[in-house]
Amino acid sequence: MDGNGRWAKQRHMPRTVGHAKGSAGVRDLVKACADQGVRYLTLFAFSTENWGRPSDEVSTLMGLFIQYLEKEMKAMQAEGVRLQVLGDISAFPEELQQRIHAAQNATVHNHTITLNVAANYGGRWDIVHAVQQWAQAHPGASAQQLTEQDLAQHLSTAGMPEVDLLIRTGGESRISNFLLWQVAYAELYFCDVLWPDFDVQQLNQAFAWFAGRERRFGAVPAV
Ligand code: IPE
Ligand code: MG
Numbered sequence: 001m002d003g004n005g006r007w008a009k010q011r012h013m014p015r016t017v018g019h020a021k022g023s024a025g026v027r028d029l030v031k032a033c034a035d036q037g038v039r040y041l042t043l044f045a046f047s048t049e050n051w052g053r054p055s056d057e058v059s060t061l062m063g064l065f066i067q068y069l070e071k072e073m074k075a076m077q078a079e080g081v082r083l084q085v086l087g088d089i090s091a092f093p094e095e096l097q098q099r100i101h102a103a104q105n106a107t108v109h110n111h112t113i114t115l116n117v118a119a120n121y122g123g124r125w126d127i128v129h130a131v132q133q134w135a136q137a138h139p140g141a142s143a144q145q146l147t148e149q150d151l152a153q154h155l156s157t158a159g160m161p162e163v164d165l166l167i168r169t170g171g172e173s174r175i176s177n178f179l180l181w182q183v184a185y186a187e188l189y190f191c192d193v194l195w196p197d198f199d200v201q202q203l204n205q206a207f208a209w210f211a212g213r214e215r216r217f218g219a220v221p222a223v
Helices: 004-010 015-023 026-036 057-070 073-079 094-106 125-139 148-152 202-209
Strands: 040-047 080-088 113-122 167-168 187-191
Touching: 004 015, 015 026, 015 057, 026 040, 026 073, 026 113, 026 202, 040 057, 040 080, 057 073, 057 094, 073 080, 073 094, 113 125, 125 148, 167 202, 187 202
Parallel strands: 040 113, 080 113, 167 187
Antiparallel strands: none
């Protein structure tokens, strides 16, 4: 979800206004995904690198996250949204951690769509953490025994399908430490639209593009 800061700058407003506008649009996008049969949507809300931003911006992002969990709970329940947070949340303020746990528990039986919010998340962190978790679950095991499947089962996305479509807004053509392992065969969609302007119509454009892709997963084209 890139481009909030630039969106605000273009309007001579503080970056935080861009974050607020960007977060306000999320509900409609989640609903549009659910309506179109998307079963898993992962939003990159806060990376392990974002701590390096000015402290007022970091606290605004935390505040927006808390607000989102508070305000959206009713809609998430009504629409069957299961919320999961991917990332090391132990670094977050106590209040936010509690709200995250409460929201995850409250929505655990919803199954229309799973909304993963990646927060204090990094793809490299996810992989290293998975190896550590695997080693902990298999005391005395040699690393030689570790398979791709084992590793996948200890990622934050364990049990979920791999990524089909990755959308990055804001004009950059980078992965920026998002779901590194999970995007191995994803279709990558980079668009110039800044995140606060990325609406359902934009989403549908991305889906239309995705529908035209031929996915071979390393094999030869089907005849
Ligand atoms: C949102 O966009 C990213 C986060 C949610 C942290 P940016 O804040 O990176 O916006 P730009 O790239 O400065 O425009
Ligand atoms: Mg950015």
